[in-house]
Amino acid sequence: MPHTGEYIKKLAERHGRRLESLLPILENVYEDHHIIPEDAMVEIARELDVSAAKVYGTATFYSFLETSKGGKYVIRVCKTITCMMHGKNQIIKELEELLKINLGETTPDGLFTLKETNCLGQCHRGPAMLINDTPYTELTPSKVRDIINEYRLIAQKSAS
């Protein structure tokens, strides 16, 4: 991450330098970069005047914060009971075929990461998934294909 020091300093100014600001800062870094790299954690520790181990401890506790690089779009398919009953395995199979990766992997172009997650609170409309923060519900294989195509188009447009 270029200019990590300056970047983290800005975030500390925005969110504050108390320990209560730690989670908001970490979330902000993750939102901006899809990863919370080590050098950022060290800088956050310096800004907040706590140990780097403390920052690492908090960052690695939460499943929505990642300390290794993921794709631009992180897909989290709900695997909890009602989504399982309504066919989340089919959805995952479809996604694996579409993206040509296995669960837990990132596409070579760095666009998508495919993961499972626990209950998304969409049980009445399962199967459900999140792509970054956006929920998609009542999924079917064909609906999943349309959604992925849409994201690919968006990515193509922003690249050109």
Add this chain to the structure above:
Amino acid sequence: MKKGLKRLDLIFKNEHDCDVILKKSLNRSNEELVEDLISSGLKGRGGAGFPTGLKWKLTAEAPGDEKYVICNADEGEPGTFKDREILSSVPHKVLTGMAICGRIVGAQRGFIYLRGEYKFLIPELQKAINDFHELTDKMKLPFRVEIFTGAGAYICGEESALFESMEGHRGEPRNKPPYPTDAGYRNRPTVINNVETLAHTYSILKYGPEKFRDLGVKDSRGSKVFSVSGDTPIPGIYELEFGMTLQKFVDDFGDGDAKAVQVGGAAGFCVPRKKFDKTVIGYQGKLTGISLPTGGSMMIFNSSRSMYNVLHNYLDFFVEESCGQCTPCRVGTQQLLLGIEAVKRGDKSSQYLEKLLELAETMRVTAKCGLGQSVANSFSSIVENFREEMIY
């Protein structure tokens, strides 16, 4: 549905009179307001069922230079999704409840701890908060609400883990006591209520405690928002009266083939068909038969479902979501999962299930927080009622 259970429309009723309710309530004394809440019989809607009026009273009486009101919107229990709907359709009711609570206990700051999975609600919710601040500013009520977002940890719905999380730590529950009413967020007296509980206070302040008391049964007053999912032709969110039997519930919502209902999510109880008519939905109290509390999660399973797969899914969930802090929960959840797999494979005899039931009971007694303690709820109720499905 012609007959069946009475559907209510208190929570989601489209009414926008925050200003009137605030004005009316703020003109009354704190004691009167607390008295109203206590006499309404409102209990915490997250599932634990602590009397709300008493919680506010204790926090008001606790000494402290600064106090907080927190709305727990870390709705992570499998099978519940009603708080999401309440926050997206009637956020102003929740905010009004928070502001009045703030006046009563002496808090000027409120937080909504929103689970990471619900981040998509933020733009609308922030707008509702801004509108609400305009209103409170006009009334010169010094109360501010902020959103704090979680990041995908079920355990942070446990109140003390939630405080830890807000303070920048890992979301690991604290020892109790002290309770939040004395030492919550930043070790200051804190009221922490479920989204639905706060929304109910709006109705109680508007219509008076009697109307609320008239609903439900002894020890379980008022209405409750249920999240209905699983094998049902009409999944969704329904406001119903407390005190119904599970049989009546299944008659209304089942697909005609219900073999079990999971009441209260993965941390709740699984009730088999033969006990439907003896099971009442409500807080523990003087009800006939078995009474089961719930945060609102009602998952229906029909006879095509393998209860082994259901239990396996729950245990998988608990293994992942256990914070790892205390041994009974960290190791216990893993061993329960390995144990049922071994019995299913035939590596262990069916007698081994007794050992596992003992382990679950040990966890109930020794785990530090509600997560580890309540694994035994679903584990024992599924293994005992569907034993043959665990083995064959």
